[in-house]
Amino acid sequence: MKQKIIYFFIAILCSFSSYAQKNPDAIVGQWMSEDNNLKVEVYKDGTQFKAKVIWFDDSDDKNKPWNTRLDEKNPKAALRTRKIVGMEVLSGLTYDEDDDEWVDGVIYDSKSGKEWSSKVWINKNHQLKVRGYWLVSLFGETMTFNKV
Known part of the structure; x- marks a missing residue:
């Protein structure tokens, strides 16, 4: 009986350690916003992580389908003709193993044309x-x- 209890505790400890393992590539893949109005794909480019828009809800203006909308609010006039779909909206993220998070990124908001x-x-x-x-x-x- 005592041996079964020891094995039980070892199994529990192993499950905690496997949960705590850090995975720098855990964010890679397709993700849908909680509001189901934006789908992005996160990918790795060298040591940095980036994200691009692959779909968004266009119900705010059915005269402008999602796959034809342009980055009209961009402060750089030369970029106002690029499509939002396929556009990189998150860049420069690097993995911080100590905090198990991705930091130092820049996010672009096409609705305002601002970066944060x-x-x-x-x-x-x-x-x-x-x-x-x-x-x-x-x-x-x-x-x-x-995750999608």
Whole structure:
């Protein structure tokens, strides 16, 4: 009986250690926003992680289908003719193993044409949290995504 209890505790400890293992590539893949209005693909480019738009909800203006919309609010006139679909909206993220999060990124908001600092992490529910902020993380907004 005592031996069964020891094996039980060893199994529990092993399960905790496997959960705690850090995976720099855990954010790679397709993610749908919690509101089901934006789908992005996160990918690795060298040592950095980036994301591009692969779909978004166009119900705000059915005269402009999602796959034809342009980056009209971009402050750089030369970029206003690029399509939003396929556009890189998150760049420069690097994995911080100590904090198990991706930091030092830049996120682009096509609705305003502004760029913000960003960081990303995966919560205990396996959801992707993307925080865009100004100066310090305290002043920002977080979006939640679920793996597709």
